[in-house]
Amino acid sequence: DGGITQSPKYLFRKEGQNVTLSCEQNLNHDAMYWYRQDPGQGLRLIYYSQIVNDFQKGDIAEGYSVSREKKESFPLTVTSAQKNPTAFYLCASTPAQNTGELFFGEGSRLTVL
Amino acid sequence: AQSVTQLGSHVSVSEGALVLLRCNYSSSVPPYLFWYVQYPNQGLQLLLKYTSAATLVKGINDFEAEFKKSETSFHLTKPSAHMSDAAEYFCAVWAGSARQLTFGSGTQLTVLP
16 A cells, blocks of 8 residues: 555654654655654644755754655654754655645654653 | 644534634735644544635535635534544645645644543
């Protein structure tokens, strides 16, 4: 079945460590997004990519990095520079011609110990 | 620039009662508006969308929303709540060439037996 797969679903990290969250889609979508979700704050955009080998910062990109080497993959690295990384991270995708209908993965919950 | 305000972070209704979740938007261009639903520890699913056609939009599970330009509102309603409707609901706006979806802070719906 087509969809978006995020892994791992739960992740624990010690302070000072980098961690990479995986996002893979087999929907043949051009655009991919990473959002961070915190209680009471909705979803905030971290990075997005509209085509391979190109990506743009969202509203809260500091302390995060991404790559888009393949159309189906958009991994997010949470670096040690991110001051408060404990959160629920959501990956989404949409076709190039779409206007707001995002398809979401099931999320990855990162906890920093 | 666009923004979304959801009035009421928590709403409780009795099973069988009317559901009303409020959303007001701000956009410098004609917007596309969306309601998404999120069940615990899952990604978001699209409930319905307004894309400048009919102002009354019907979605899945008997939800509907009405676009009112004069009030800059896009409130979500359902005539009769079901226990399975308990979830968090997000209103979102897509506008302009930035190809970004901006979310409200969410409303947690509780359905009481």
